[in-house]
Amino acid sequence: MADLRALSFQPVDLDGLGNVPGRIAVFVTPDLKLTAGARRLNRLAKGAIARATTSETWDKLSEGKVMSLGWPAGLEAEAVDLVKLSRRPSADLARKAGAALAIAAGHAALTVLVESTRRPEEIALGLALRGYGFDDHKTKKDSALGAATLMCAKPDEAKAAAVPRIAVAEGVHFTRNLVNEPANVLTTTEFATRLEALRDLGVEVEVLEEKALEKLGMRALLCVGQGSDSPSKVVIMRWTGGAKGDAPLALIGKGVVFDTGGISLKPAVGMEDMTMDMGGAGVVSGVMHAIAKRNARANVVGMVGLVENMPSGSAVRPGDVVASMKGDTIEVVNTDAEGRLVLCDVMWHAQETEKPAAMIDLATLTGACIIALGHEKAAVYSNDEDFAGAFLKSAETEQEGAWRMPLGQAYDDMLKSPVADMKNIGGRPAGSVTAAQFLKRFVKDDMPWIHLDIAGVAHVKSDLDLSPKGATGWGVRALDRLISDRFETRD
Incomplete structure (x- = not known):
């Protein structure tokens, strides 16, 4: 993984350019206007830059x-x-330029001449996001960006502008590290331990063990993990950087550290990818890391339900009926539709105990979402037009793909059960929508709520502009932007 401490800002040194080791980068406008640094390098390189351009x-x-x-x-x-x-590039284009430099540099030392109004803070963010590599379990550790120095006309100003962006990049990396970990490493216990380390950043962290969850009545969540040797847990992270007494934003994440499908066993082909089924919890964790690192003036509570879905003699069976914390009963028709069982109890607990101003849940919830939207966009469901619009604007600003999807009574009717208050699936048609409708049943009437199905965007098979293949950290930037724009205290 990239060490973001290796990013530094220094004043421009034109006289020393000939002696810079590693790689050196300069910017040239589409109409071939060279900066002073580029002209100096061109002279030293005997016109090579002019010939190339x-x-x-x-x-x-x-x-x-x-x-x-x-x-x-x-x-x-x-x-x-x-x-x-x-x-004068857009923020998005400057980030992509930084990302392109990270790809070109690989693990080599990189010096970037940023001499004009080319948004050095956004270039730094692009370098940080695309310079990520996960090689914790490889003997050769050279997949991440090496040392990178940005030479700027005003390095102190550039660094000050970059600091909150790098904090967000660290949150993205935190999420990616969690999602990329294999399940034998990132057990429910190890996940909770890593979140407890957020206390060092000023986050209040509380871990609820199985006895506490049973006492609270979280039997829907507990039934998912009852076939596994890994204990189910709920981790609560509280950041209180906003005004005292202001209701927090609640972020809820599905944390299935491995999903076999349980008794409704998944096919063997591709099951190894189910290490990423805790992606929603990973994003919530990354957001909490980011807002703490940049000392956000907001009140935010993050809650993640950590379970492992395994088949065994004690596993929940298709046809079993369980009671949720809310009190509603659920017929478990398919044990592979387990994420909503985790989320519904954690969402209810968040509303009962934290009294949030609004709530967002995230989950790698349905394959149907991938069928509908591919790997380009997350599905967005909401009961509040203004709240949904604010999130979609934040996602667009951060260039994280998101698309509003429908809700409605006809979809809700598909969840009717002959033996319980509801069943946990509505059949194959509109599978992502009926999953959202299931969760909506656990949202109080006056609670602004967004459900993000991130099944297609949390982990990808091909490189993207701002992330290598694997875990993307999708959502950390958009949610941090939403918090900054909508929930932070202003002077």
Whole structure:
């Protein structure tokens, strides 16, 4: 994983450019305007930059992308990375340029000349997000970005602007690390232990064990983990950076550390990917890390239900009826529709104990969501137009794909059970929608609520602009933006 402490900001040193080791990056506008640093490098490299930027390859290069010149004469650097970028790029384009540099640099030391109004703080964020690598279980540990130095005209100002963005990047990394871990490492106990470490950042952390959960009546959650040797837990994280007495935003995450499907066993092919079924809990944890790291002036409570869904002689069976904390009874028709059983109890507990101003739950909940939206967007369900609109705006600002999906009585009717108050699935049609309808039954009438089905976006098979393949950390940036825009205390 990338060590974000290796990102540094320094003043521009044109005289020392010839002696910079590793890789050195400069920006060139689409109309071929060179910065002072680029002109200096061009002279040292005997015109190599000017020749490269008048080539057909450069002409075809998209803005925000990189052309690399290997072992240029006259420079100690092993490569010069030329970035096509306008003088006043959008935040998104600046981030993508930083990400492209992270890809080009690999593990090598990188010096970036940011001499003008090219948003160094956003370039740093792009470097941090795309420079991530998870190699904890490899003998060769070189998958992450190495040391990166940004040379700026005003390095202190650039660093100050970058600090909260890097805090968010650290939250993204925290989420990715959790989601990428194998299930034999990230047990429910280990997950809780890692969250307890957030106390070092000022987060209040409480861990509820099985006896406490039984006393609270969380039998829907407990039934999911009763076939596993790993104990079920609920971890509550409270950040109180806002005004005293202000109701918090509640974030609820599904934390199924491994999902076999239980008695309704999943196919063997692809089951190894079910280490990521705690992605919702991972995002909640990453958001709590981010807001604590940047000392957000907001009150936020994060709750995650940690379970493992395993088949055994004690596992919950199809046809069993369990009682939720709310008191409603649930016929478990399919034990592989377990995430909603975890969430419904944690959501109810959050509303009963924390009295939140609003609530958002996140879960890698349904394969049906992937069928509907692929790996491009998360599904967004809500009972509140204004709240949903605010989240969608935050997601768009952070370029995290999200799409509003419907709710309605016809979908709710699909959950009717002959033996209980409801069943836990509504059949194959509209599977993501009926899962959301199930959760909506556990939302109080006056509670603004959003459900995010992140099954398609939490973990991907191909590299993205701002993340390598594997865990993406989707949602940390959008939720941090929502908290900043809507829930932080203003002077």
